[in-house]
Amino acid sequence: MIRHLLLTTAAAATLAACQAQQEEDARDVLNMQNDAQAVPVNGAAETLGTSTTGTGMMQSAQLRTADGRQVGTVSTRDEGGVTVLTVALQGMPQGTYGMHVHSVGKCEGPKFESAGAHWNPENRQHGAQNPRGPHAGDLENITVGQAGSGGVTANLRDVALRGGMTPMFDEDGAALLIHAKADDYRTDPSGNSGDRIACAILGGGETAAGG
Ligand SMILES: [Cu+2]
Numbered sequence: 001m002i003r004h005l006l007l008t009t010a011a012a013a014t015l016a017a018c019q020a021q022q023e024e025d026a027r028d029v030l031n032m033q034n035d036a037q038a039v040p041v042n043g044a045a046e047t048l049g050t051s052t053t054g055t056g057m058m059q060s061a062q063l064r065t066a067d068g069r070q071v072g073t074v075s076t077r078d079e080g081g082v083t084v085l086t087v088a089l090q091g092m093p094q095g096t097y098g099m100h101v102h103s104v105g106k107c108e109g110p111k112f113e114s115a116g117a118h119w120n121p122e123n124r125q126h127g128a129q130n131p132r133g134p135h136a137g138d139l140e141n142i143t144v145g146q147a148g149s150g151g152v153t154a155n156l157r158d159v160a161l162r163g164g165m166t167p168m169f170d171e172d173g174a175a176l177l178i179h180a181k182a183d184d185y186r187t188d189p190s191g192n193s194g195d196r197i198a199c200a201i202l203g204g205g206e207t208a209a210g211g
Contacts, residue, residue, distance in 0.1 A: 057077065057078065058075055058076070058077040059075060059076050059077075059202070059203060060073055060074065060075040061073065061074050061075075061176075061200040061201055061202055062200060063087070063089070063176065063178065063198045063199065063200040064107065064198060064199065064200070065109075065197060065198050066109030066110040066111070066112065066197075066199075067109070069091070070091075071089055071090065071091050071092050071178075071198050072087060072088050072089035072090060072092070072178075072198070072200075073087075073088050073200075074086070074087050074088075074176045074200045074202065076161060076168075076202055076203065078160075078161045078162075081157070081158075082155050082156065082157055082159075083155075083156040083159045083160075083161055083168070084153065084154075084155055084156075085101075085139070085153070085154045085156060085176075086151070086152070086153045086154075087099065087142060087151060087152050087153075087154075087176065088149070088150075088151045089142060089144055089148075089149055089150045089151070089178070090148055090149040091148050091149075092144045092148055092149070092150070093144065093148070094144055094145060094146050094148070095143075095144055095182075096141045096142070096143045096144075096181075096182040097141060097142050097143075097144065097178050097179055097180070097181070097182065097193075097197075098141055098178070098179035098181060098182055098183030098190070098191055098193025098194070099139045099140070099141065099142050099152070099176065099177070099178050099179070099183070100118050100119075100135070100137045100138055100139055100176070100177055100179075100183075100190070100193075101118070101119040101136070101137030101139065101168065101174050101175070101176055101177075101202065102115035102116050102117065102118055102119060102137060102174065102175045102176070102177050103115070103116040103117055103118065103119045103120065103137070103172070103174060103175075104116035104172045104173060104174070104175060105169075105172060105173020105174050105175050105201045105202060105203060106172075106173070106175065106201070107175055107199035107200065107201055111195065111196060112175075112177060112196040112199045113196075115175040115177055115196070115199055116172075116175075117189060118135040118137040118138065118189065118190065119135060119136050119137030119168060119174055120135040120136060120137060121136055121165075121166035122136060122166075124136075125188040125189070126138060126186070126187065126188040126189050126190055126191055127183070127184070127185040127186040127187065127188070127191055128185050129184075129185040129186040130185070130186045130187075130188065132188075133186070133188075134185075136156075136159060136166075136168075137168075137174075138183075138185075138191075139152070139154055140152060140154065141182045141183050142178070161203065168202070168203065169202065169203035173201060173202065173203050174202045174203055175199055175200060175201055175202060176199070176200045176202055177196045177198070177199050178196070178197055178198040178199075179193035179194050179195065179196055179197060180193070180194035180195040180196075180197050181193050181194035
C-alpha cells in the first residue's frame with residue numbers, strides 16, 4: 001500500500017499540468033509516513049523510522065539542505081533481492097539534479113563532505129555511460145517541475161541492503177545526496193553534478209533489526 005502510493009506520487013510528479021495535485025500527493029506521502037511511524041519531534045534525527053510491509057522492511061528518511069530545510073523523503077525497501085529506492089522532492093527550484101547513494105551515512109553541512117564518495121564497492125568509475133562504470137550508488141537524475149516537486153523510483157538489482165559481502169548499509173551506513181546540477185552519467189567521479197545540496201541518512205533506525 002505504501003509502495004503503491006509512493007509510485008503514484010512519482011508518476012504524478014512528472015505531470016507539470018497537475019501542480020496542485022502533485023503537492024497534495026507529496027504531502028499525503030509525508031503525512032502517511034508520519035502517521036505510520038514514530039517520528040522524532042526534535043528534528044535532529046534524520047531517520048523517520050521503519051515499518052514492515054509486504055516482503056521487506058521499509059525505511060524512510062528526510063532529505064534536508066545544509067540549513068536544515070526538509071526538501072523531500074527517501075525510502076528504501078528490500079524486495080527479495082531488488083532494492084526499491086523511492087525519492088520524493090518538494091519545495092525545490094525547478095530543474096534536473098544529480099542523485100547518488102554515497103558511502104557514509106553522515107550528513108554534515110555545509111557541503112556534506114561527511115557522506116564520502118559514491119557508494120562503490122566494486123571500485124568502478126562513475127556513470128552508466130562510462131565504460132568502466134558505473135558505481136553501485138549511481139542513480140538517474142531527478143527532475144523537479146514548476147510546482148517544486150518531483151519523484152523517482154529506482155529498482156536496484158544485485159544490491160543488498162544488509163548481509164553479503166558488500167551491503168549498502170555497512171558499518172558506516174549510507175546517504176542519499178542531491179546535487180546542484182544534472183549528472184552527465186560519464187565524468188568520474190561524480191558526473192559533473194556540482195555541489196551537494198541535500199542529504200538523507202539511509203538505513204538508520206535499524207537497531208531493532210539486529211543487523
Ligand atoms: Cu553524489
